[in-house]
Amino acid sequence: MINVVLADDHVLVRDGIKALLEDQTGIMVIDEASNGKEALEVISKNKPHVLIIDIRMPEMNGIDAVAEINRRKMDVKTLMLSMHDSEEYVVKSIQAGADGYLLKGASKEEFLKAVNKVAAGGKYFTGDVSSIIMNNFVNGNTTKAEESKTVIKELPFQLTKREKQILALVLELKNNKDIAEELSISKRTAEVHRFNLMKKLEAKNLQELTNKAKEYRLI
Amino acid sequence: MINVVLADDHVLVRDGIKALLEDQTGIMVIDEASNGKEALEVISKNKPHVLIIDIRMPEMNGIDAVAEINRRKMDVKTLMLSMHDSEEYVVKSIQAGADGYLLKGASKEEFLKAVNKVAAGGKYFTGDVSSIIMNNFVNGNTTKAEESKTVIKELPFQLTKREKQILALVLELKNNKDIAEELSISKRTAEVHRFNLMKKLEAKNLQELTNKAKEYRLI
DNA sequence: ACAAAACTAAGTATAAATACTTAATTTTAA
DNA sequence: TTAAAATTAAGTATTTATACTTAGTTTTGT
Structure with a gap:
């Protein structure tokens, strides 16, 4: 079972992703956070396999949070979520050490593929990331x-x-x-x-x- | 014609290398230096293709000189000379940006091979360097x-x-x-x-x- | 709308990598 | 000195890479 923590400041977004994922055998959303700081706390406590984290959040954004996760050598794979395919965000995500990058508009199939791949130790970057x-x-x-x-x-x-x-x-x-x-x-x-x-x-x-x-x- | 500058604090060593190289068509020793600082001056003035430089010299050793050559982006290939195959020296030479590394006891054939190779843009590290x-x-x-x-x-x-x-x-x-x-x-x-x-x-x-x-x- | 460029994928052929083994020679360790 | 380990290099076979081309389809630019 892949345990997942969601971090996004919009409840509707979190609910949407949760509904999308939990329909799927093998993936469970075990906790949620509404900003980067809270995400760090939740991960420390619950030790999920994967963190799906929005890039833009109050108090601490997703990129800083992922960088902090890597600085602390926390054993969790990280998937960035973004509204759009921003070159700046993609680069910053990689530099921060993120394992993957997804658009909020991604299909269910793509979401599942991404979660499974990063949980297995791989990387998953959507779209035009190679040329970026x-x-x-x-x-x-x-x-x-x-x-x-x-x-x-x-x-x-x-x-x-x-x-x-x-x-x-x-x-x-x-x-x-x-x-x-x-x-x-x-x-x-x-x-x-x-x-x-x-x-x-x-x-x-x-x-x-x-x-x-x-x-x-x-x- | 490959123009070479020799840097070594012992005249006998320089003379020996000079005799070894100049017997060979295509290589000419155009100047000499007895320490690292002098080597930098001589290179600035004479712009040789290759610098053969001893590691241990007074005032400025060979490693520091090669590092300075690379810092100043001087267009010269550098071959380190050492009395013995020291792991520490090999590593430091590479880190300083040297193009090659030779032992003073190397054969004439090896010397010529090394000079020709680094002059052509390649690298030449003697002996057990890969495992080092x-x-x-x-x-x-x-x-x-x-x-x-x-x-x-x-x-x-x-x-x-x-x-x-x-x-x-x-x-x-x-x-x-x-x-x-x-x-x-x-x-x-x-x-x-x-x-x-x-x-x-x-x-x-x-x-x-x-x-x-x-x-x-x-x- | 149309032409050009890019992408796609097939064809055939040669060279290299991978896979696995056997065995003689050289080097190293006991 | 001797045995073990390492190195060397051959054998045969399959898979992949490289080389080069042709050609249909899709995408992009005018």
Whole structure:
């Protein structure tokens, strides 16, 4: 049974999510909070597996709360809720250490998929998150010395939205089968995208692709 | 022509290296320095391709000098020289941003290989450096949030010296052909080591291997 | 509305990775 | 000195990646 705590300052929203989730075997909403501070208290007390937390709340917003959860090394997976697909919010959520990000308008299926995935230790970011990550520098992946050596090159081409998504997954070292599953495309399609990326970035193999991506600040 | 500057406080050592290198077409020692500070001055003035610099020198040691070179984004490749294969020195050299590391007792062939490789933009670290890297945490590769989440697991097994070397190269996304070349073994040997690593770390593919390596702090 | 670009997915072929094993040689530890 | 462990490298087979192309459909821009 996946125990879930909901944090949102609107009762109607909480009730709606509760109704959506509890219809589902295996997920139970064990407590609720109406702001970030209260969420921290409730988690300390009840130790749920998953926290679904709104980004915008009074007293303490969801991003600060998730950052605090990670600072305290609390053993709970966190799913961010937002009204709209804000690039700023997505980036801040990831930087705060959130395990997932969902829109309030997401379908029941997507909600369930997200809860189950983060409960199992995975990540779940809705929509166009891969290309948002591409467009942002969220991971300081190198030593300072290496950073100072890498020249940020001007891209001599553009990557399409889909290509950015594919690239992000390739750089996570996912194989074509997994990429296909994750993007709901066929394996052959993933293969061709990968091939096209190699051509665009003039890379002969995965290693060169990764290095080129770093050079162009694509990760 | 590869222009080289030597930095070492002992004239005899400089003379010895100079004799060793200048016998070789394509490499010219254009200036010398006897400490780190002097090395910086000489580089500013003469702009060599490669700096070969002793670690232990008066006034400013080699590590600090290389770190300063990188801080100032000076366009010169740096090769560290050390009397012995010290783990501490190797790690510090890498952290300072050195392109290579050699022992004073290295053969002429190794010297030439190292100079040519770093001049061409590559890295050259002598001896047992891959396993030294494995045993140390030299790259802060994650956001703080991710770091706080990753539990440092106790390895339920040991990796042999060779396995560590192979793992380091696999994690650099090198293919078996390149690994074989770099370690002077056959491609089939590299394949078997890779296979054995997958088994030891219970990874199904490169992605899982990378993640396991992170979990166990192997990179 | 239409053309261009992007996405999708099939085809065929080669190379590499993965899977698993066997076995000789070298290195290391006892 | 000897036995065990590690390294090396071959074998065969399956799966995946890479390479390149063609072509229909969908999306986007004009």
